[in-house]
Amino acid sequence: MATVEEPRTFIRPDGKEKVTGTGRYTADLVLAGELVAKFRYTDHTHARITRIDASKARALPGVLAVVTHEDVPDVLYGGMVQDRRLFAKDTVRFEGDIVAGVAATTAEIAEHAAALIEIDYEPLPVVTDFEAALADDATLVHPDWEAYEGEESLGRHHNTLGYSTIVKGDVDAALAGADVVVKGRYVTDPVSGVPIEPRAVIAQWQGDKVTVWTSTQVPYAARGGVAHVLQIPESQVRVVVPLLGGGFGAKCDFHFEGHVAALARAARRPVKLVFSRREEFFAVGHRREGMVIEFETGARADGTLVARKARLVLDKGAYCGEGGFFAQMAAMHAHGPYNLENVHIESSLVYSNNQPSSSIRAPTAPQVCWALEQHMDELAAALDLDPVELRRRTAIETGSVTATGQVLEQIAMKETLEKAVEMIGYGQELPEDEAIGVAIGWWPCFASSSGAYVKLNHDGTGTIITGAQENGTGSVMAMPTYVAAELGMKPEDFSLLYQDTDAAPNDMGSCGSQTTFNSGRAVIAAAVDLREQLLDAAADKLEAGRGDLVLADGAVSVQGSPDKSVTIAELASSGAFHGKSLDVPPDGPAAPAEGCVGRLGLESFHAPQLIAHAVRVRVDRGTGVVRVLQVAAAHDCGKILNRIGADGQVYGGVVMGIGQALSEGTQLDENGRHRNAHLTDYKLVTASDAPHIDIAWIETDTPNAGPKGSKGVGEPPCVPTAGAVANAIAKVIGARVHQLPMTPERVWEAGT
Amino acid sequence: MSVQTFTTAATVDDAVAALAAGSRPVAGGTDIVVGARSGKAAMPAAIVAIHRVAELHGVEVLGDGRLRLGALATHTEIAANDDVRKRFSALSDACAIVGSHATRAQGTIGGNLMNASPAMETGGPLICLGATATLHSASGTREVAIEDLWLGPGQTTALPGELLVSVEIPSPEAGSGSAYLRLEYRRQMEIAVVGASAFVTVHRGNVIQARVAMTALSPTIRRVPGAADALIGTDGGAAAIEAAGAAVAAAATPISDVRGSADYRRAMAAVITRRAIETALSRARQEDA
Amino acid sequence: MKVETTLTVNGTAYPLELDPGTNLLSAVRDVIGLTGSKEGCDDSECGACMMLLDGQPVNACSYLALQAEGSEITTVEGLADGDTLAPLQAAFLDLGGVQCGFCTPGMLVSATALLDANPQPTEDEVRIGLSGNLCRCTGYDGIVKAVLSVSGQ
Numbered sequence A: 001m002a003t004v005e006e007p008r009t010f011i012r013p014d015g016k017e018k019v020t021g022t023g024r025y026t027a028d029l030v031l032a033g034e035l036v037a038k039f040r041y042t043d044h045t046h047a048r049i050t051r052i053d054a055s056k057a058r059a060l061p062g063v064l065a066v067v068t069h070e071d072v073p074d075v076l077y078g079g080m081v082q083d084r085r086l087f088a089k090d091t092v093r094f095e096g097d098i099v100a101g102v103a104a105t106t107a108e109i110a111e112h113a114a115a116l117i118e119i120d121y122e123p124l125p126v127v128t129d130f131e132a133a134l135a136d137d138a139t140l141v142h143p144d145w146e147a148y149e150g151e152e153s154l155g156r157h158h159n160t161l162g163y164s165t166i167v168k169g170d171v172d173a174a175l176a177g178a179d180v181v182v183k184g185r186y187v188t189d190p191v192s193g194v195p196i197e198p199r200a201v202i203a204q205w206q207g208d209k210v211t212v213w214t215s216t217q218v219p220y221a222a223r224g225g226v227a228h229v230l231q232i233p234e235s236q237v238r239v240v241v242p243l244l245g246g247g248f249g250a251k252c253d254f255h256f257e258g259h260v261a262a263l264a265r266a267a268r269r270p271v272k273l274v275f276s277r278r279e280e281f282f283a284v285g286h287r288r289e290g291m292v293i294e295f296e297t298g299a300r301a302d303g304t305l306v307a308r309k310a311r312l313v314l315d316k317g318a319y320c321g322e323g324g325f326f327a328q329m330a331a332m333h334a335h336g337p338y339n340l341e342n343v344h345i346e347s348s349l350v351y352s353n354n355q356p357s358s359s360i361r362a363p364t365a366p367q368v369c370w371a372l373e374q375h376m377d378e379l380a381a382a383l384d385l386d387p388v389e390l391r392r393r394t395a396i397e398t399g400s401v402t403a404t405g406q407v408l409e410q411i412a413m414k415e416t417l418e419k420a421v422e423m424i425g426y427g428q429e430l431p432e433d434e435a436i437g438v439a440i441g442w443w444p445c446f447a448s449s450s451g452a453y454v455k456l457n458h459d460g461t462g463t464i465i466t467g468a469q470e471n472g473t474g475s476v477m478a479m480p481t482y483v484a485a486e487l488g489m490k491p492e493d494f495s496l497l498y499q500d501t502d503a504a505p506n507d508m509g510s511c512g513s514q515t516t517f518n519s520g521r522a523v524i525a526a527a528v529d530l531r532e533q534l535l536d537a538a539a540d541k542l543e544a545g546r547g548d549l550v551l552a553d554g555a556v557s558v559q560g561s562p563d564k565s566v567t568i569a570e571l572a573s574s575g576a577f578h579g580k581s582l583d584v585p586p587d588g589p590a591a592p593a594e595g596c597v598g599r600l601g602l603e604s605f606h607a608p609q610l611i612a613h614a615v616r617v618r619v620d621r622g623t624g625v626v627r628v629l630q631v632a633a634a635h636d637c638g639k640i641l642n643r644i645g646a647d648g649q650v651y652g653g654v655v656m657g658i659g660q661a662l663s664e665g666t667q668l669d670e671n672g673r674h675r676n677a678h679l680t681d682y683k684l685v686t687a688s689d690a691p692h693i694d695i696a697w698i699e700t701d702t703p704n705a706g707p708k709g710s711k712g713v714g715e716p717p718c719v720p721t722a723g724a725v726a727n728a729i730a731k732v733i734g735a736r737v738h739q740l741p742m743t744p745e746r747v748w749e750a751g752t
Numbered sequence B: 001m002s003v004q005t006f007t008t009a010a011t012v013d014d015a016v017a018a019l020a021a022g023s024r025p026v027a028g029g030t031d032i033v034v035g036a037r038s039g040k041a042a043m044p045a046a047i048v049a050i051h052r053v054a055e056l057h058g059v060e061v062l063g064d065g066r067l068r069l070g071a072l073a074t075h076t077e078i079a080a081n082d083d084v085r086k087r088f089s090a091l092s093d094a095c096a097i098v099g100s101h102a103t104r105a106q107g108t109i110g111g112n113l114m115n116a117s118p119a120m121e122t123g124g125p126l127i128c129l130g131a132t133a134t135l136h137s138a139s140g141t142r143e144v145a146i147e148d149l150w151l152g153p154g155q156t157t158a159l160p161g162e163l164l165v166s167v168e169i170p171s172p173e174a175g176s177g178s179a180y181l182r183l184e185y186r187r188q189m190e191i192a193v194v195g196a197s198a199f200v201t202v203h204r205g206n207v208i209q210a211r212v213a214m215t216a217l218s219p220t221i222r223r224v225p226g227a228a229d230a231l232i233g234t235d236g237g238a239a240a241i242e243a244a245g246a247a248v249a250a251a252a253t254p255i256s257d258v259r260g261s262a263d264y265r266r267a268m269a270a271v272i273t274r275r276a277i278e279t280a281l282s283r284a285r286q287e288d289a
Numbered sequence C: 001m002k003v004e005t006t007l008t009v010n011g012t013a014y015p016l017e018l019d020p021g022t023n024l025l026s027a028v029r030d031v032i033g034l035t036g037s038k039e040g041c042d043d044s045e046c047g048a049c050m051m052l053l054d055g056q057p058v059n060a061c062s063y064l065a066l067q068a069e070g071s072e073i074t075t076v077e078g079l080a081d082g083d084t085l086a087p088l089q090a091a092f093l094d095l096g097g098v099q100c101g102f103c104t105p106g107m108l109v110s111a112t113a114l115l116d117a118n119p120q121p122t123e124d125e126v127r128i129g130l131s132g133n134l135c136r137c138t139g140y141d142g143i144v145k146a147v148l149s150v151s152g153q
Helices: A015-020 A055-059 A107-116 A171-176 A219-230 A256-267 A277-282 A323-335 A365-383 A387-394 A413-424 A479-487 A515-542 A568-573 A643-662 A721-733 A744-751 B012-020 B032-037 B075-080 B082-087 B089-097 B101-106 B109-115 B123-128 B225-231 B238-251 B262-288 C024-032 C087-094 C104-117 C123-129 C141-150
Strands: A035-041 A047-053 A063-067 A098-104 A118-123 A160-168 A180-188 A200-206 A209-214 A237-240 A271-274 A291-299 A305-317 A343-351 A434-445 A452-456 A462-466 A494-498 A549-552 A555-558 A561-567 A578-580 A606-619 A626-636 A692-699 B005-008 B024-026 B046-049 B059-061 B067-070 B132-137 B140-145 B150-152 B163-169 B176-182 B195-203 B206-215 C003-009 C012-018 C050-053 C056-059 C072-074
Touching (some): A035 A107, A047 A098, A055 A063, A055 A107, A098 A107, A180 A365, A219 A237, A219 A256, A323 A365, A365 A387, A365 A434, A452 A515, A462 A479, A462 A515, A479 A515, A555 A568, A561 A568, B012 B132, B089 B123, B089 B176, B109 B123, B123 B176, B206 B262, C087 C141
Parallel strands (some): A626 A692
Antiparallel strands (some): A047 A118, A200 A209, B059 B067, B067 B163, C050 C056, C050 C072
């Protein structure tokens, strides 16, 4: 185990185009004859549609296509449950449901035409209170839920889209016998991903084949989605992602590519959709879910956690998408990185007429961690123990067994805790309006299939062809360094062909912090395959034994005879060298998870990443305004392959976590409509509010890790930040803030 | 929402003629274009750009110590002026925290005042500093006290065809200090949820003159005479400041919206007012000493 | 009705015909064809469209293009000296100031304005000066370090 000290130099291959403004994002592309797409959104958040008449829109000069449900195949779609239509047919279920799309020569005409579409509705009761939606007699958001195709293990029932439990021992008996029992209820507001690039999609048909340029994090899922909703083969759909202006989960899953492809087909022209910031807030099917979280934990006087009971209700919003796993993921975060003797956690993912929630950076984790870590601090107070000391005594370590029965191998949970506490100067004298809070969390790796090719050009340079998606983190941009290391070449010798579904094998895309873990593994495997080919060719050429050959500095030479050598360029000039990967994701650890329901595979955490954050805040007691002054972030993410890239994830993730803690929250009205779908009142952290952040990487040798012992990096940095901020606030004001975000008003109310 | 005609005025007379013909003036564009883009109000059909009118520029101290701000004086120019910072501190405070550095560089005092937002930063300071606006039209020129400039959110008392050409602030008496403070959730890029301005004159330790104004707490920014009364004749101690803050809270008619509840705003009215007064007093005492 | 005008962007004069309501960002991106400046919001909050107007920062999305006639407009495309990156551009790359890159053009333009006005800013002055440019990726760390490094700190 070692702490990484020195940054390693890394200049991103896409850097020059990004700093000179010559790089092209989707909205920057212009195709000859392209039309502008605008959507007609529903006028109600829950209603039956009784009539759609688009004749006036179709008659408007400059309109080349109006598309409704009648113009596309009558199919449902959705990642884990197929519960959604491209264009609403008989029912609308949230503010962003699309009834029709228009393609016109100008944005003004398209907007005007969209407004001319006549729609009659029969309003239905609007389900906004997702906790109440659990009741047996609640209005059903999807009366046909039983008819939907979906993942079997979700445990769907009425408005409950997913139900998951973690059960171990007899929690009630253990609570009855505990020295101390602490209870708490926490509520979180929904949050948006807010990539700075609003999404854009362009579709162009050539014959029966459509090319879609889109700002997606998951090009292969987008391709599959377009093929499904238009009922055409995937081979007829090519998805290309130009530079992607951030995602944070908000651009995961398939969605608007289908609408634009349908419009382009109907208009017989290329069609471009560019979202306004307002649409980027309310219309997307990806936001962080609101939750209700209840905890009851019993401990012995020495801190031993004898019982944890939890009840979680998660607002899924109107549709499932890929987010069906949230109930189990939230349950695992309610377990948290702690040793627990008896457990009963139940977690329900519930349909409502609110905007659909789906993966946003570490889905479910920041909210549950925020609640759990406050709860742990409250337990520490009840036990009269220092909160850090309580965590020292109860946090998981190598060899710990989770409540689902997973044996944890080689983890550095406690080491990250000690490091964060050391970096922040825990225990120091502080002004009376300042305090330090600490929180810990965990997050799994996701092993999945990927593939890659590495080919050599005749001049000895090469091209890496990967299905991976670069969303800014640098995980794709770092691939030339891995390949160059295998081949004795320089990173700048390689170009990248990526973000094009016609080029590379299938890939999960930029989600789940798994690009290096899976796509990086594939790229390295392809490089190794190519290396073997080069060594074979060099052995022939040099008439030397394979075992005597050394690949370095752009040449293959015979060990001990430096004059016997051949350059890679010379080898490449005579052949068609290309390496490809074999797709072998590492196996995950098993967990019996006896008695647990809603098992989707998350009952064991593959190569878990461990995180400890310590933050120092200043609270203005008069106003409730909180400033985060300093953050110490210690992470076990296995071996760090690209320090600048990894640090960048922590800087950005922590600042996102601070936003979630203090200022970012979607406010919905009584009908589930956004009240602050703009950046004036949905407040991101600015440069002047971002604190100084110290980072430490605790490098462990994790079994079943990714390439070179790496784990994921991108999502964990925003997991425990809000919890640490909350614990610091509570120390200053002497009270708990039970709702996220902890706005000045809420802090002031709690402290008054 | 499309603009049909666009002219650029070279002189005040050009501008006034265009206004008489029904054009709306645009200077830095930071309100009018944003308002249209975010759907608050459509772009006017006729626009006269006044940003090239030389007579409307300038931050200038007149011979008797008065400050004259051309309508096109930007927040950046005003905030950077040492004399403004020293003698008209509340205005400097306000100009330094408007929007972003781009808003401050392009946004003008005239545009800010005529946009008539009850949350604008510069209004309260100008009221407290006793400023007047000069309005010019084809039929002549008139002066209006800043506190009489607004009717309600987005509504001014300017007559059709009138252009705000300048703002004048009298020279503060010896021993004066002023301050503007807003409740801000972030350090930058904020719109006042609650704002307070205070101007005080201290003579031999006693407050002999005071004006206090509240921002974002009523349909227009306005003075709270009761708050000033609580200070005048006192030594500016904690009890007087407390009473002044309470007077503002009592006078406030706040709304509840996404930025905060009425109850919170009312409570913050007292807190922010107290802090603005404390800063103004401390500045005044330095002058008095 | 379109109006004839000439806009000077990065030293090049472009004769154009514009609708009078066209904002500067749209004129530069859609009519002139320089797409380095980005559109990230509807209300001057994100700063992705930041340009310089006679050296002063402007949210180009909220400025009428016709008002810029007679002014020198600078965009991100005008920062490098031919193929040589400006020191700020190089520093952004060296110090982790670029991730997705969508805020980068506006951020670079804002930082250029900031350093022009204040060549030796403190860290807090840098943070205040860049607050009108939102970045969701970097936490601002690499960006602030880059600006300070160019100012010799």
